[in-house]
Structure formats: C-alpha cells, structure tokens
Amino acid sequence: MSLIHKTAAELGAMIAAGEVSAEEVAAAHLDRIEETEPKIRAFLHVDREVTLAQARAVDARLRSGEKLGPLAGVPLAHKDIFVTKDMPTTAASKILEGWRPPYDATVTARLREAGLVFLGKTNLDEFAMGSSTENSAFGPTRNPWDLSRVPGGSSGGSSAAVAAYQAPLSTGTDTGGSIRQPAAVTGIVGMKPTYGGSSRYGLIAFASSLDTPGPFARTVLDAALLQEAFSGHDPLDSTSIDRPVPKVVEAARNPDVAGMRIGVVKEFDGEGYQPGVLNRFREAVKMLEALGAEIVEVSCPSFTVALPAYYLIAPSECSSNLARFDAMRYGLRVGDDGTRSAEEVMALTRAAGFGPEVKRRIMLGTYALSSGYYDAYYGQAQKVRTLIARDFEAAYQKVDVLISPTTPTTAFPIGERADDPMAMYLADLCTIPSNLAGNAAISVPCGLADEDNLPVGLQIMAPVLGDDRCYKVGAALEKAFEARWGGPLLKEAPAL
Amino acid sequence: MTTIMAYDEALDRFEPVLGLETHVELGTASKMFCGCKTTFGAPPNTQVCPTCLALPGALPVANEKAIESTIRIGLALNCSIAEWCRFARKNYFYPDMPKNYQISQYDEPLCYDGYLDLEVEGQTFRIGIERVHLEEDTGKSTHVGGATGRIHGADYSIVDYNRAGIPLVEIVTKPITGTDRLAPQVARAYVTELREIMRSLGVSDVRMEEGSLRCDVNVSLMPRGSSEWGTRTETKNVNSLRSVERAVRGEIERQAAILADGGKVVQETRHFHEDTGTTTSGRSKEEAQDYRYFPDPDLVPIAPDPAWVAKLKAELPELPSVRRKRLQAEWGVSDHDMESMHNAGAIELVEATIAAGAPAADARKWWMGELARRANESGVALANLPVTPADVARVTELVASGALNDKLARQVFEGVLAGEGTPDEVVAARGLEIVSDEGELLAIIDQVIADNADAAEKVRGGKVAAVGALVGGVMKASRGKADAARARELILEKLGVSG
Amino acid sequence: MSAITRDEVAHLARLSRMALTDEELDHFATQLDVIIGAVAKVSEVAAQDVPPSSHALPLTNVFRPDEVRQSLPPQQALSGAPAVEDDRFRVPRILGEEM
Ligand SMILES: [Mg+2]
Ligand SMILES: [Zn+2]
Numbered sequence A: 001m002s003l004i005h006k007t008a009a010e011l012g013a014m015i016a017a018g019e020v021s022a023e024e025v026a027a028a029h030l031d032r033i034e035e036t037e038p039k040i041r042a043f044l045h046v047d048r049e050v051t052l053a054q055a056r057a058v059d060a061r062l063r064s065g066e067k068l069g070p071l072a073g074v075p076l077a078h079k080d081i082f083v084t085k086d087m088p089t090t091a092a093s094k095i096l097e098g099w100r101p102p103y104d105a106t107v108t109a110r111l112r113e114a115g116l117v118f119l120g121k122t123n124l125d126e127f128a129m130g131s132s133t134e135n136s137a138f139g140p141t142r143n144p145w146d147l148s149r150v151p152g153g154s155s156g157g158s159s160a161a162v163a164a165y166q167a168p169l170s171t172g173t174d175t176g177g178s179i180r181q182p183a184a185v186t187g188i189v190g191m192k193p194t195y196g197g198s199s200r201y202g203l204i205a206f207a208s209s210l211d212t213p214g215p216f217a218r219t220v221l222d223a224a225l226l227q228e229a230f231s232g233h234d235p236l237d238s239t240s241i242d243r244p245v246p247k248v249v250e251a252a253r254n255p256d257v258a259g260m261r262i263g264v265v266k267e268f269d270g271e272g273y274q275p276g277v278l279n280r281f282r283e284a285v286k287m288l289e290a291l292g293a294e295i296v297e298v299s300c301p302s303f304t305v306a307l308p309a310y311y312l313i314a315p316s317e318c319s320s321n322l323a324r325f326d327a328m329r330y331g332l333r334v335g336d337d338g339t340r341s342a343e344e345v346m347a348l349t350r351a352a353g354f355g356p357e358v359k360r361r362i363m364l365g366t367y368a369l370s371s372g373y374y375d376a377y378y379g380q381a382q383k384v385r386t387l388i389a390r391d392f393e394a395a396y397q398k399v400d401v402l403i404s405p406t407t408p409t410t411a412f413p414i415g416e417r418a419d420d421p422m423a424m425y426l427a428d429l430c431t432i433p434s435n436l437a438g439n440a441a442i443s444v445p446c447g448l449a450d451e452d453n454l455p456v457g458l459q460i461m462a463p464v465l466g467d468d469r470c471y472k473v474g475a476a477l478e479k480a481f482e483a484r485w486g487g488p489l490l491k492e493a494p495a496l
Numbered sequence B: 001m002t003t004i005m006a007y008d009e010a011l012d013r014f015e016p017v018l019g020l021e022t023h024v025e026l027g028t029a030s031k032m033f034c035g036c037k038t039t040f041g042a043p044p045n046t047q048v049c050p051t052c053l054a055l056p057g058a059l060p061v062a063n064e065k066a067i068e069s070t071i072r073i074g075l076a077l078n079c080s081i082a083e084w085c086r087f088a089r090k091n092y093f094y095p096d097m098p099k100n101y102q103i104s105q106y107d108e109p110l111c112y113d114g115y116l117d118l119e120v121e122g123q124t125f126r127i128g129i130e131r132v133h134l135e136e137d138t139g140k141s142t143h144v145g146g147a148t149g150r151i152h153g154a155d156y157s158i159v160d161y162n163r164a165g166i167p168l169v170e171i172v173t174k175p176i177t178g179t180d181r182l183a184p185q186v187a188r189a190y191v192t193e194l195r196e197i198m199r200s201l202g203v204s205d206v207r208m209e210e211g212s213l214r215c216d217v218n219v220s221l222m223p224r225g226s227s228e229w230g231t232r233t234e235t236k237n238v239n240s241l242r243s244v245e246r247a248v249r250g251e252i253e254r255q256a257a258i259l260a261d262g263g264k265v266v267q268e269t270r271h272f273h274e275d276t277g278t279t280t281s282g283r284s285k286e287e288a289q290d291y292r293y294f295p296d297p298d299l300v301p302i303a304p305d306p307a308w309v310a311k312l313k314a315e316l317p318e319l320p321s322v323r324r325k326r327l328q329a330e331w332g333v334s335d336h337d338m339e340s341m342h343n344a345g346a347i348e349l350v351e352a353t354i355a356a357g358a359p360a361a362d363a364r365k366w367w368m369g370e371l372a373r374r375a376n377e378s379g380v381a382l383a384n385l386p387v388t389p390a391d392v393a394r395v396t397e398l399v400a401s402g403a404l405n406d407k408l409a410r411q412v413f414e415g416v417l418a419g420e421g422t423p424d425e426v427v428a429a430r431g432l433e434i435v436s437d438e439g440e441l442l443a444i445i446d447q448v449i450a451d452n453a454d455a456a457e458k459v460r461g462g463k464v465a466a467v468g469a470l471v472g473g474v475m476k477a478s479r480g481k482a483d484a485a486r487a488r489e490l491i492l493e494k495l496g497v498s499g
Numbered sequence C: 001m002s003a004i005t006r007d008e009v010a011h012l013a014r015l016s017r018m019a020l021t022d023e024e025l026d027h028f029a030t031q032l033d034v035i036i037g038a039v040a041k042v043s044e045v046a047a048q049d050v051p052p053s054s055h056a057l058p059l060t061n062v063f064r065p066d067e068v069r070q071s072l073p074p075q076q077a078l079s080g081a082p083a084v085e086d087d088r089f090r091v092p093r094i095l096g097e098e099m
Helices: A008-016 A022-040 A048-063 A106-113 A156-163 A180-186 A220-230 A248-253 A275-290 A301-324 A342-353 A356-369 A375-398 A421-428 A432-437 A467-485 B007-013 B064-076 B180-201 B241-260 B306-314 B320-331 B335-344 B347-355 B360-378 B389-400 B406-417 B423-430 B438-451 B453-460 B464-477 B484-494 C006-015 C022-044
Strands: A043-045 A075-079 A117-122 A169-174 A189-192 A212-217 A261-265 A294-298 A401-405 A440-448 A455-462 B014-025 B088-091 B101-104 B111-120 B123-136 B140-144 B156-160 B167-173 B213-223 B233-238 B268-273 B278-284 C088-092
Touching: A008 A022, A008 A220, A022 A048, A022 A075, A022 A117, A022 A156, A043 A156, A048 A117, A075 A106, A075 A156, A106 A220, A117 A156, A156 A169, A156 A180, A156 A212, A169 A189, A169 A220, A180 A189, A180 A440, A180 A455, A189 A220, A189 A467, A212 A220, A220 A248, A220 A440, A220 A467, A248 A467, A261 A275, A261 A375, A275 A294, A275 A401, A275 A440, A275 A455, A275 A467, A294 A375, A301 A356, A301 A375, A301 A421, A301 A432, A301 B088, A301 C022, A342 C088, A356 A375, A356 C006, A356 C022, A375 A401, A375 A432, A375 C022, A401 A467, A421 C022, A440 A467, A455 A467, B007 B014, B007 B241, B014 B180, B014 B241, B064 B111, B064 B123, B064 B167, B064 B180, B064 B306, B101 B123, B111 B180, B111 B320, B123 B180, B180 B213, B180 B241, B180 B320, B213 B241, B233 B241, B241 B268, B241 B278, B320 B335, B320 B347, B320 B360, B335 B347, B335 B360, B347 B360, B347 B389, B360 B389, B360 B406, B389 B406, B389 B423, B406 B423, B438 B453, B438 B464, B438 B484, B453 B464, B464 B484, C006 C022
Parallel strands: A075 A117, A075 A169, A261 A294, A261 A401, B233 B268
Antiparallel strands: A043 A117, A169 A212, A189 A212, A189 A440, A401 A455, A440 A455, B014 B167, B014 B213, B088 B101, B111 B123, B123 B167, B140 B156, B156 C088, B213 B233, B268 B278
16 A cells, blocks of 8 residues: 555554655655645645655654654644744735744644644635635635535645545644534544644634634544644643643544443434435444444534524624734735825725635624624624533533534535525534534544435534543444445545 | 913813823733733834734733732722623724734723822812723834824834733723812822822833823813713823823813803814823714724633732732821821922932931921922932932931031032032032131131231120121131031130120 | 615725725625524524623633743744834824824
C-alpha cells in the first residue's frame, strides 16, 4: 500500500521506527496534491519547499533523539483560519488576501511542537460562514465522491483533502457543524471537541462563544491522536478549560458499547431528512444495539429552536468580531485616493472585501444587537441557549451519549443552495445544539445513501469533557462497519 | 460668537446640575488584556502585540491587578462590589480603536452605588457615585496636514497603538445637585479628591498632563424654583483641574444665555479648548450612536470572592480626607488654613517636612509663605519646586539654633531654588551664617559708632530710640549677617545706656 | 408586513461600515426579511424565567498576572499595514470628534 493510503498512526510509527522519513512521507503527499488538486481544489496555499523544509527539520529532531509524539513527521492540511507564521492566512476572504501573520495560533504552535508537517492551508467558506465551501472568495472545493458536489463546510477544504488522500489528517473549526457536516458528506471522521478543550488563540474568530478547533481523519484513532496533539489548557484563551484533557486516544483504542445507554434524539427525524440518510442511521442504531448498547429514545424539545437561536447568536458575535477588518492595520484597503475619509475607506474596503454571506451575517447580527431589537432577538436566543443546555443535561441523566444523523442530507450539488440561505442553513440542523451547549460531538461514516451512493454520517454527542465517550462509541461503530464493509467506507469512493 | 450671561446673574436665575465622568489610566505594568508594557512616551508601536493590535485570531485575557485596582477604587468610593459581572463590547468604528469595539462594561459594572464627601468653602457635599467600571484605552492619532494639526482639515492621520489596551477605569457620578454657586469649585474639588485617592491607593500616577486622568463634564440648568432638569451637554476631555472649573463655569454662562433668550439647549457633545477656556460644539446626540453592547464572549464573567473583597477593604490605606482631618487636629490649624494648604498641594510637603524634624508651624509657614510665593512667581506647582521637605526642615533648624534669621533663611531658599546646593552648602558658599563672633561684631560696632557720632551722642543723652540707626548701620556693614538683637545690646552697653 | 425595510438595511450597512450598492441593498432586504422572519421563531419559546447564556460554559475569574510579555518587533507590528509613516499606521483623514 502506498504511503498516502496509510493512516496517520501507521505513518507515525513508520517514521519513528526509521522505516521512512518525514520528508519522504511529505513528498508523497505533495505529489498526490499536485496530481489531484486541479480536480479537488482543497488548498488555498501549498509551498512544497516550506513543507519539505519542515519535514527535514522533524527528521533532524528525531535523529537527534528528541522525544516527539506519535504523530511526529506526519503531514497535515491546516484550515486557513488558523494563523501561521510561515504561510499566508486568509480565512478565504479577499479582505485578508496576501496577509502574512507575525504569529502562530496555539493550535499551529502545538502541532509544530509535536512534529507535524504542514502540507498547506485549506479552503473554507469565507470566515467559516457556510456549509458548502462555496462561500470561499477563491472558488469552491469539490467533493472527492462526486466532483459536482460540495465537500460540506465550512471546513470543506480540510474534509476534501483527507477524503482525497491528499493528507492523512487535517484541522477544522466547528461553529455550527463546520467539522462534523463536511466529515459526514465526504465519508470521513470529524470531531468537535468540548468548547474550551482546544484553544481559539490564533483562530480567526467567527463566533467566539461557539468556535471550536477539531480534527479530521480517516479513522477514529487518527482523529483522537490529532486532537490530543493540540488540545489542553491555553493561558492565552480565557475560555480555555484548565482541566486535564479527556483520554481520547485510550478511548479510541478501546471500542466498546456494551452496557452503554445511547439516546436517539427524537426531534432529529422526519421532514427534511433524506430517506437514505435515515435508513443508514436506523441500521447503525440496530448495530449499536447488537453490540450490547441499550437504545433509549430521548426528547430534547428545545432543539427545534436551536437553528434560529444559532442564526442570531453567531451573526451577532460575527458582526463584532469582523469589525477589525477595516483597512487600517492590515489587509485590503480600497478607495484611499487621498480625499476620502477613513470612514469612507473602511466602508468601501469592507464592501469590496467581504462576500455576500459574510455581509448578510454582519447585517443580521448588527440588527439582532441594535437597540430596540436586542431583547427580542439576541437576548431571547441566549435564553434558548440555556434551554438547550438544560435539555442536554436532562438527557445525560438518562443516557451516556446521544446520537443522530450528522446532517439531514448527503452532499448537495454545487450551486444548488447558493442563493437560498435558509436552505443552506438547514445543513447544520443536527449539529448546532452541541455548539450552543459547548458539548463534544463526533461524526463517523455509517454508509452510503441508497438514492445517490454518497456518504452518510452519524453524530455521537457527549457532555462537556465527555470527548472520550464520542471516541469510544465512534470506534465501536467503525470496527463493526468495517467488518461489514470489508474495509473503510472510503474504498468505495471513485478513483481520482 | 457664543453669547454668555455673567456668572452671578446666571446663578440668580438658574440652578446647575452636574455630572462628571472621569477616566483614569491604571498604573499596571502590563496592559489590560495582553502583556505589552504601558510605559508612557515609548517609541511608536513598540508596545503592541497581536492582541492590542487586534490582529486576526488574537484574544484578550484580563489583567488581575487591574481588576483588583478597580475594586479598591470602588471600595475607597464606598461602592458596592458586584458579585458577578461581565465585560461587554461597545461597538463603534474608529481608527484608533483596533478592534472597532471597546471592551468595557455596560449594565454590570464592577463597582456601583457609592459616594464621596467633599468639603468646599466650609460646606460638605456628598457626591453620589453611580458606577466604577473597567475598560481599555485607545491608540493615539496624530493629524498631519491642515492648518492646525487638529483633526478637522487634516490630510491624513498616523496612529500609534502603544496606548491601545491600557486599563482605564471609568468613574461616573450620579447627578450632582445643590452645589449652587459653588458648582465649579465642587467639580474641581471632586476631581482633586479623586486624584488624591488614586495616589493614596497607588493605582495610578494620575498625571493629567500625560492624559492618565481625563474628565468629561455634564452640565444642565434648571430655572430657580423648578425641579425639572434641563437638557444637558457633555464637555469632553477636560484635562486639568483649572479647566474643570472653567468648563463648568463657562457652560453655565453659555446655557444661561440661551435659556434666558428663550432658546433651547441642544443635547450634544462639546469640546473644551485648553488655550481659550471655551467650548465648541461636537457631535449632536440626535444621530445618537447605537453601540450594540453585548457580553464579550472572549472573556468569562468576574465573580470576586467576597473574602478577597473583604481583605482588600481591610487593607485600604487611610483615605486623603480622613488623613487631612487627622493632620489638621495634629497640627492644630484652622479649617481655612487646612483648605489653603490642600488647594496649594502643600499637605504632603508639610507633612514630610514635619517628619524631617521641623515644628508644624514653621513647616507650614515656609511652604505656604515664601515658597508658595516663589512657586507662584515662576508658575510651577509647589511640589515641583526644586526644594525638598528635608531642605525646609534643615532651614527651620538653622533658624531655631540662631544660625540664621528669617531674612537669611529666605536667601538660603533663593540659593537652593537656584540650584546652588543644599541649605548648608548655600550658607557656606554665600557666607550667610549670622555673625556670632563677638570680637568681629564689636569691631563693626566701634566703626559704626565712630561713623555716626551724632546718633551715638543722642543715645548717650537718653534718646534710646536713636539706637535703631546704629543697629541698621551694623547690619548694613555686616551685610545682614549680624544678629540684630545682640548688636543692639552691645551698642547700648558700649554707650553706657541700659536698654 | 415585512420584518425589515430597505431603509433599515441601509442603516445596518452604515452601522457596519459597508458601502453597499443599491442592488445589494435590495437583494439583502429581501433575504434578511426571510431570515429574520425565520429566526423570530425564538420568541415563540416562553422563557421569561430563563437566565440568558452568553457563554458555552459557566467559567468565571480567568485572569492573567500583571506581567510584561514580549511585544512584537515594530517592523513585524507594521508588516501588514497598507501604509506606514514614522513607524505609525498611516490612515485616511478621520472625520469626527476633535480630541
Ligand atoms: Mg468609557
Ligand atoms: Zn499587546
């Protein structure tokens, strides 16, 4: 089997044993990127020399006897929303085109420290606002399963890169489902850790109270290894949890659901769900039952208003977070002809530099926060947030984890929802409650939908700092499915 | 041209209502939400980082010392301390504010509902404190081009963000009524007292000239006999104690003229001009800003531990007003004298001089007399004169020992102020010590008697008053160094007359 | 009745400093009207006695000690600036309050 088809765990072990160098592994992936990128367009930035230099530096560290983690030398595709010192960072926005950050995000710095090698920066919906990666100012990324379809979003470049074997691992950020939904529609594993379990420092903010960095991988274990590599308390992020990280790798290595109580969320069913998605989900529930789990139906009534609450809270925060893109200190500046005022230049720059979805959300958030509307919109949405957290709390009194389809449909065609924001927003229906409550949640592949032969994801939700439960159940499902499929789901994907 | 009404007439017809908003830069080592230094006057943009430049991705973490200082200020102002409160974002675009929102506090200030008692011209005023909250300062713009260097007419601006993110405490009074004619003095006394409280707490160096204490003054008038408040104006950035007084007075005179003329005061921001002492209209409140405050999701709520607050309260230093009362009793001075010392900024100096060994009366006499006069002449604050309390104490010691008289002492101060050294060095260099060697003095006396035979004869003849001319001659001949009383005794002795 | 008028959208664009074209304003007015209509569903939930949550987790009192950390070297601080003069960020003339 070629290097690009190996798991991150395997590559890490081979590099540690000296069977292959980090440089060779990086080169193999760079070759794959070169070959497949014209079709996929997962990356916004690739610099072969910078990547190989990083790989050589890791090889040197290993040769000098430095003790590095299990992913040392393993290459990774980094979402272009984490700032990186040696690579430009744009958040897929024209307003930041060409910007070179003078600092590293905490996630970036920890990955470097752990010896991971950056293959490049991946595409996303501009400022992570979207569910299809079509909102990138630099063009859409395509789904390796069907190049006419979206890879999900906002972390669509990262999901596509892993699904297309361009990288064994990638990073994402999940604000309303931006890791789990793209993982589901590309047939890979994507995890949203507990909010505060992974640092937001240096992650370009979309909605601060929701944004969560997390891993993409082709296996549950790889995702756990990556999460462990960048997680943990960060004094530079006030919302970072100062407690030990859940033992996710150990959980991923011990797949077992016997005796577990697993709740099926009643509200995530029915209208708007593709039949093929529901079929695969129901089979997975039976499989869990067969593995010894006790299945319980759980009602979380407030989840039905999670989507509207999210589309008030996230835009409100974003309207303020994105105010800093003003043409004064960095980034694009438009219309500065010596006569226009700063105010005019700001307005022209922001009009030219932001895409339609970003503008839409900034205005929606400005509206929700403005005097006279605050209580009815932002204020009420915050109350809904409390109710959702209470629903989760009540549910976790009865069950260990909750499950649902990750997203109501499989990957949709590029352009289909581009002009219908409400239709686009429905992609995050099942993922949003975990963001609002700060809970952990993972998406694992559970088969192909009958209608279109496209991947379906199953979401496993766990309480705050219950990340290990997501991995334990996810790994059990993965093991059972692979036994049934005779290998990973991705082997069904068409060759590129 | 703004028409004004004479102050006395304005006060005959109207009663002023004041409100003061004071911003104090805290003297922490690092900024409010990042680790950058806060040194004043550093080269531009050398004290900035991703957080205070608002680079994409950077996050704030609150400075614990700033929180502690704010709570201490609140306690000193008799405030309640919030059990739980949050930072909020105040959203508006401005080039010197990197995030285009200011991290501040909105409906949940850290400290609220306190008061500060002031004594002005023998009357006590209780100033209600609405709130004390914590926020961050902005960067500093320099306006280039245009005639005046002011913002209007400038071609462009250049911005230094060293100041951006320095912790700023905002102290807001409740509406201040009942000051009557003393409104300007009360406003000034309030800011003066705040400044002293900040100093005694050690939370800020409160240098108004460096902008570490800035004041916004709200004024409205109501007709005498009415209890309905008028429309208020807010005068921004009043940056010296004298300006506080002038801004209040000027605004009363301006509003009174408008109201007396049947006009309406416009609710607006006005800008104080330090040079002319006048205000001009700024932004009208009609196009009121919508700041869209909301809790900052990047920062977690503050819930001060009650035990910690109690400890901070117990450890508060003696507050300036309490201290003044104690010192007044110790020194045995009148209310009036104490207030004069306070206004002249002499209390610490007198106290230190006493601590250095001088009697209270002498310490006060020199600081409030000769030294105050010289400070006034050269237009510097008393505290900034190049003379130390130790110097003053040494001079009083020399006078008490008889080595100097008051006239010589004044010459010693002249020398010290001119940079000629310590009092002892000045005495030595200028040869100012009283002539106590009687041989030398007797020789001078003999000479003076010989030169003034007429006067000497009169004295011998019983006209003792004529001795004054001889004593004057001795003083002149000794260039003031003789002890005049001893010279008189010796002259009378020599002339065979008993004094 | 529509939830939001075109004038309100123009006001929002001004508040958020975006010089939108008339065409954009029309387009956004239509879309925001639909979205606001949909998100207004939050008001259907009775939540009088429910405390609002501004944060995902109930953390409090996260502070840093008052310690100085290394600032950026000035050339790095200014490296992304569209215009620089005298080690300062050069910006177009500022209309507004005289300070
Ligand atoms: Mg303020
Ligand atoms: Zn800083």
